[in-house]
Amino acid sequence: MQKKVDATKIAVIGGGSWATALVKILSEQNVRINWWLKNKKDVDYILQHGKNPNYLSNVPIDTKKVTPTTNVRKALEGASVVIFVVPAAFIGEVLETIPAADLKDKIVVSAIKGMIPSENILVTDLLQKTHAVPSQKICIIAGPCHAEEVALEKRSYLSIAGEDFTAASVVADLLQCGFVKATVVEDLYGVEYCAVMKNVVAIACGIARGLNYGDNFQAVLVSNAMLEIELFVDALSKKERNWNASAYLGDLLVTCYSPYSRNRTLGNMVGRGYSVKAAQVEMNMIAEGYYAVKCVYELNKKLHVQMPITKAVYNILYEKISPSVELRILEDSMC
Numbered sequence: 592m593q594k595k596v597d598a599t600k601i602a603v604i605g606g607g608s609w610a611t612a613l614v615k616i617l618s619e620q621n622v623r624i625n626w627w628l629k630n631k632k633d634v635d636y637i638l639q640h641g642k643n644p645n646y647l648s649n650v651p652i653d654t655k656k657v658t659p660t661t662n663v664r665k666a667l668e669g670a671s672v673v674i675f676v677v678p679a680a681f682i683g684e685v686l687e688t689i690p691a692a693d694l695k696d697k698i699v700v701s702a703i704k705g706m707i708p709s710e711n712i713l714v715t716d717l718l719q720k721t722h723a724v725p726s727q728k729i730c731i732i733a734g735p736c737h738a739e740e741v742a743l744e745k746r747s748y749l750s751i752a753g754e755d756f757t758a759a760s761v762v763a764d765l766l767q768c769g770f771v772k773a774t775v776v777e778d779l780y781g782v783e784y785c786a787v788m789k790n791v792v793a794i795a796c797g798i799a800r801g802l803n804y805g806d807n808f809q810a811v812l813v814s815n816a817m818l819e820i821e822l823f824v825d826a827l828s829k830k831e832r833n834w835n836a837s838a839y840l841g842d843l844l845v846t847c848y849s850p851y852s853r854n855r856t857l858g859n860m861v862g863r864g865y866s867v868k869a870a871q872v873e874m875n876m877i878a879e880g881y882y883a884v885k886c887v888y889e890l891n892k893k894l895h896v897q898m899p900i901t902k903a904v905y906n907i908l909y910e911k912i913s914p915s916v917e918l919r920i921l922e923d924s925m926c
């Protein structure tokens with residue numbers, strides 16, 4: 592029989608919008624939360640004002656339950672569940688400060704929807720590679736959910752994916768509250784890859800919007816994108832999947848249509864003529880799709896899946912090909 596997990600102390604590692612939203616959701620439970628943030632001045636501000644100064648700064652943080660710290664090892668101490676929620680590009684440097692033993696026996700959760708640049712691997716692959724976290728102890732938090740709506744307590748849904756149903760259920764139970772329903776999906780890699788891919792598609796949607804394409808075009812773009820995602824994910828890990836479920840299609844839709852989407856915003860600025868650099872500088876947030884598209888493009892050199900949307904976004908962001916030229920090519924390839 593499996594040992595029951597005593598999930599009364601949780602570590603949240605990351606200080607952005609999604610970390611802040613997850614701290615808010617977890618605060619609805621009778622648990623203690625150790626919250627790691629990179630900067631001491633942010634920790635001090637939270638302790639003094641009960642708010643994150645930089646992200647979702649209208650969300651009250653209950654410092655009786657939440658202990659902010661810049662000491663990652665301290666944050667992990669005594670926690671049975673650890674949630675990593677820094678952008679994928681920075682998770683490597685955070686993990687370097689954590690000895691593998693500090694993650695032993697914990698349920699290790701990634702709420703990150705991105706890939707590790709230059710290694711072209713998923714965050715959950717990195718956790719296994721560098722910290723030997725057993726795959727049964729790994730879960731991801733996915734599903735269509737924007738931090739900004741969580742902040743407003745708008746009804747939201749999360750999908751907790753993992754190989755081990757018990758571990759994923761522990762995480763789902765922790766995230767269940769009056770405004771969030773969390774359900775378990777037994778498809779770690781499929782959900783994680785889909786969460787990565789939807790960001791690339793959102794950039795494409797933003798570019799199209801920026802170039803003044805309309806709803807008719809976007810509907811076709813998103814439909815074609817779903818097929819592109821299915822082909823790519825199946826090529827990497829074939830499995831029976833309900834692609835219409837919110838963990839897959841839902842996540843794609845929210846990011847492609849929501850004005851809160853970071854990836855869509857980045858694409859929109861590029862479509863309107865910003866350079867990629869200028870758009871990134873102007874946003875205070877990270878669009879994971881920028882890094883992911885390169886990883887997916889590189890990975891696909893071995894898989895040879897037809898991925899016209901990925902190719903167009905890659906060419907625009909990395910090869911500096913004009914967005915209007917690439918979108919015209921896309922127009923012809925889609926139906």
Ligand SMILES: NC(=O)c1ccc[n+]([C@@H]2O[C@H](COP(=O)([O-])OP(=O)(O)OC[C@H]3O[C@@H](n4cnc5c(N)ncnc54)[C@H](O)[C@@H]3O)[C@@H](O)[C@H]2O)c1
Pocket residue numbers: 605606607608609610629646676677678679681702703704705736737738739853875876877878879
């Ligand atoms: N925001 C959402 O609604 C949402 C929802 C689901 C998943 N996610 C995922 O959560 C992850 C975190 O995104 P977010 O939205 O919280 O981020 P964000 O864009 O709100 O904030 C960026 C974060 O990156 C950190 N950062 C910037 N430069 C850094 C550096 N050099 N080293 C370390 N950290 C650095 C900032 O401190 C901040 O914590 C992403 O993978 C994202 O896809 C976000």
Ligand SMILES: O=P(O)(O)OC[C@H](O)CO
Pocket residue numbers: 704734735736737790793842845846847851852853854855878
């Ligand atoms: O929609 P984005 O680009 O802000 O990404 C955030 C989340 O992944 C939405 O589920």
